[in-house]
Amino acid sequence: MPIFTDNNMPMNVCDLMNSEGNWDMNVIIKYIDNSSHNAINSVTINLCLHDRIRWKSTISRNLTTKSVYNFLNNLTIDKDESRFWKQIWNLNILPKVNMFCWKVVSNALALGKNMSKYVKDFKPYCLLCDSHDIEDEMHLFVNCLFSRNIWDAFELNNIYNYRGNQDITHWFKFWLNNKVFNGKHNLISSIIWSIWKFRNSVQFDKAVPNVHKLIDLVKVSHQKFNIPWDSKTSHDFVIAKMLHNDNPTDGRCTYDWFIHFDASFLEDDFSMGYAISILDKTGDRKQCRAGCSWASCPLEAEAKEGIEALRWVKDLNLNNCCIIKDCQTLMKLMKGGPEIQPWRS
Numbered sequence: 001m002p003i004f005t006d007n008n009m010p011m012n013v014c015d016l017m018n019s020e021g022n023w024d025m026n027v028i029i030k031y032i033d034n035s036s037h038n039a040i041n042s043v044t045i046n047l048c049l050h051d052r053i054r055w056k057s058t059i060s061r062n063l064t065t066k067s068v069y070n071f072l073n074n075l076t077i078d079k080d081e082s083r084f085w086k087q088i089w090n091l092n093i094l095p096k097v098n099m100f101c102w103k104v105v106s107n108a109l110a111l112g113k114n115m116s117k118y119v120k121d122f123k124p125y126c127l128l129c130d131s132h133d134i135e136d137e138m139h140l141f142v143n144c145l146f147s148r149n150i151w152d153a154f155e156l157n158n159i160y161n162y163r164g165n166q167d168i169t170h171w172f173k174f175w176l177n178n179k180v181f182n183g184k185h186n187l188i189s190s191i192i193w194s195i196w197k198f199r200n201s202v203q204f205d206k207a208v209p210n211v212h213k214l215i216d217l218v219k220v221s222h223q224k225f226n227i228p229w230d231s232k233t234s235h236d237f238v239i240a241k242m243l244h245n246d247n248p249t250d251g252r253c254t255y256d257w258f259i260h261f262d263a264s265f266l267e268d269d270f271s272m273g274y275a276i277s278i279l280d281k282t283g284d285r286k287q288c289r290a291g292c293s294w295a296s297c298p299l300e301a302e303a304k305e306g307i308e309a310l311r312w313v314k315d316l317n318l319n320n321c322c323i324i325k326d327c328q329t330l331m332k333l334m335k336g337g338p339e340i341q342p343w344r345s
Contacts, residue, residue, distance in 0.1 A: 016040070021047045084169075087176045089288055093186055095277045096326065097193045099262040102275055102290075104137055104192065105169050108264030111135045118267060127202045128195075128209045137168035140199065147195050149211045150218065154187060190222045255322040256281055261309040262326070265301040270294050274305030276312060287316070302330045 009031055010016055016032075018024040023041055032040065054061040057071045088101055103109060112124035112135030126135040128146035133139050141147060142160050151159055158180055164170050175181045175188055198214045201207040258281075263274040272295045278287040289312065295301035306325070313321055325331055 017045065021045055084173055084176070085290075088172070089275075089290075091185055091189055093189050095258075095260040095279065095285070096262075096324070097189055098277065099260065099275050100193055100196065101172070101189060103262065103264050104141070104196075105172055106264045106273055107137065107168065108266070108273070109137065109196070111137065111140060127199055138166055138171065141168070141192055141195060142171060146209055146211060150191060150195065150214055153211075153215045154191065154218070156181075156184070156188065156191075159188065187222055191218055194218045194221060254320075256320040257313075257318045258283075258322050258324055259309055259313060260324045261305050263298075263301040263305040265295055265298045270296060272301035272304065274301070274308060276305070276309045278313075278316075278318070287312075299327075299329060302327045303333070306330055306334065 010027060016024055016027055022045065025041070028037060028040055055063040055067065058064060058067045088105065089098060091098055091101065112122070112126065116122045116124035124134050125132050126139055126144055129144050131145065133143070142162065148160050151157055159175055162171055162174050164174055176185065181188065194214060194217055198217065202209055258279045259276070260279070261274065261276040263272055265272045271292060273290065273292045275290040276288070277285055279285050291308070293304055295304055
């Protein structure tokens with residue numbers, strides 16, 4: 001992985017070569033992590049040939065449909081991991097909260113710890129408490145004293161007395177699979193979502209951290225959007241009501257389909273993940289899809305998953321659709337707005 005030490009960092013592969021066409025190990029040692037030195041040095045350079053993308057799963061190194069099929073068949077799928085992601089997507093909550101939980105577990109939130117890596121002089125400390133602890137997922141939702149007061153108010157103090165692996169994924173697995181929290185998954189998800197929204201109001205609207213205010217907000221939100229597990233009719237009615245609230249159309253729903261999508265982006269390796277959810281007018285989730293790719297910036301990641309969502313809608317031959325997205329810049333671009341953005345987006 002590149003180590004950003006100065007403005008002379010090589011930008012192209014050829015910048016890592018000397019005048020004789022061999023790897024310049026002095027440059028590589030300076031800018032590239034030690035774990036990659038041997039791998040780079042083992043690559044034979046042939047200046048007489050153009051660069052080509054090669055496929056490791058065939059002897060000829062050429063990509064074929066058959067080789068992809070065989071490669072996928074030979075993949076070892078972690079059943080526990082697969083079950084965990086199904087639990088996340090099967091939470092009976094607002095689609096945008098579903099996607100938010102996915103982003104939390106994917107470490108894709110713009111928290112202090114992540115932002116301090118990319119924004120100069122950014123303070124990585126928690127905004128809700130005075131502990132001066134680094135703000136990451138485990139601190140904000142589990143260890144923060146402010147957040148613990150919220151859990152206590154709903155008699156969920158067991159959720160932060162977690163003694164397992166201090167990792168947000170393991171914490172999610174803890175409360176999703178613990179019998180103590182059966183029937184409370186909706187409430188827990190609502191609290192996590194509300195803590196995040198309130199944290200953002202402190203960050204961007206200069207709101208003052210107030211435990212009682214957030215408790216009241218959680219109660220109103222959960223009461224408004226709580227969906228009984230044993231009632232399919234109630235599920236359809238409440239989800240439809242939520243869609244009306246999010247998309248006012250003169251008091252009635254005029255769309256046949258609602259397309260929710262979101263993306264995550266990691267600048268460390270330029271990887272991205274996306275999730276798409278398709279609901280009918282009653283709020284019943286009919287289709288759900290997730291995937292991964294590469295992007296050069298967050299907006300390109302949002303744009304790519306937007307294209308993927310539209311392509312999927314077209315393949316399914318869906319008409320009269322409403323697109324629901326929380327990225328205002330992307331929505332303005334889709335509407336033909338005069339936004340000036342990187343050409344790749």
